[in-house]
Amino acid sequence: DCLSGEILLAKTLLSSRNEDLVALLLEVTNTLDVPIDGVVSDGQQSIRKAVRLALPSIAHGLCHYHYLKEAIIPIYEADRHAKKELKKKVRGLRDIERSLVNEDKDLATIIEDYCSAVRSSITNDGHPPLEASGLKLQENLTLIEQSLERMEKKVLYHHL
16 A cells, blocks of 8 residues: 555565566455555656556556656756767767877876866766766866867966
């Protein structure tokens, strides 16, 4: 029972076949002298179908956890797509690092460090949904870009 937290009826099911789940739900309705006004479950497709068949006029909702888990799917997919598109824009680090063979050692070190920062931002995944990796990647790349702009201003200032 969702309101009281009490177990009103328990039965072990050896299978999750649709017929078995429907039979269990019908047994619950026939055994308990309590009206069923709604069903809350984890939202497995087999349970959804069984509730629809056994209790067609009863509202069926997902528990909060599973509701939020399903609700985040489109956001997670959009974030994953954004990350994929961002990664396309920052490829080519190996080519930059290979081109440093004839550069000044200090300059080569700076460029290698920036390449390393970009590489780490690309592989630094968050834990969706709270630390969406696409948003984290966008933030990291923005910070790297700002840092490069500051470095460029410093280099220009020192050459004047």
